[in-house]
Amino acid sequence: PVDFHGTYPLPEAQLDRFLVRLELGYPNPDMEMAMLFDQAVSLPVDSVPVTMSTAELSQMQQDVRLVLVDESVAKYMLDIVARTRGHSMLKLGVSPRGSLMLFRAAQASAFVQGRRFVLPDDVQRVAPYVLSHRLVLTSKARYGAVAKHDVVYGILGEIPVPA
Template identity: 55%
Template structure:
């Protein structure tokens, strides 16, 4: 179901009058949000954008998020890096550690359209993408777009929906478009999926398939706060909610401009080969039935570019690779049946591979 608690965060398109919707899917190709149109307009206004302009705004974004989720600098950094790289984020952890709150804080910090879908077993693909509604009055069909037509989509408890419904996000996450009744509709630019799931709640859940996991740029664990931070949190939220104080610090132009700068961050050939060597080791490791795909390599490459930009550099260092490897690679791998019963985890295997591969100098 859709979260309709705030009109600024989520609006149920199906509640709009029929005359506000295109009369058909074909007409909706012109009326639905268009990524290429949005980005072209944004680029006209960011021609003078530079690294010096961008980094202070990213620091302000980090301060926004840190004011809501205290003591979690690393997950916040990775979330911002994913935004810069244009990749989707899967946040998996025990209930109550702030996954949804962090996602909502990011959305409120961006001056873009945000929508939230609460995934449930009875959710259908049309509830995400939209559908054509028959009008008995004139015998025509009216297309009503779904919540996926936004810039930031929160897919809350994504593993509670059926695999058929989960698959509705595959094309959107990889190609920034959706196909409805044979017609392709572009999604807005930027477009970011923030998904959450609880690892210990298996009742009524469906594990995400490998094809969908591979489309997430990073996999995050928030973790419990330390005792001192948790005590500070009690006082900070005694009278109000910090998330209510969050205001936008980045516009569409800022985000699109920063993402364009990321693509121009220099990556030395030795760094690219370092990434490839790590990835190849995952494909040959005896405890992994499935290693990292070429898509994973491409995403890793873009992520290290984003990490360099976030650090205020126009070039990538080996440290950027080491910072991101445990967030970008493990969720793309599958353990062998023997490894599942051993003490080794996917994160342990990736760490072993990283220690084995020589770091470029």
């Protein structure tokens, strides 16, 4: 919770180290009630079954790296990232680390979908979560209540999608 005593936003260099940023919000009242009673006697985490070993997880991470990315799709990713640099609403665009994270997240998206190759849809699916927190808005954009994810969606709408 930023803006509370003792909490501060992370610097851009540290934010850039996170693969994605998700905003979950609050649970609905029924879910929150269930949460209260689920934790009344024991912690739910104590009853979570092990679904894979660390070796299996490591293998899955290696398998994600083997998902193929066509050069046209890689160029599409770089075009998206390049558009963030020098964008009129941005003081700071996506770094080369952000490009790599977009590439890796698109591979993971394809893998989860059961494919061994990345589609532009994978890039579009993950881009708002991978890129938004890496952007720094200009003062004018901040005061105009521009949302970073809206900038990303706008860029996605501007860049031609490879066939």
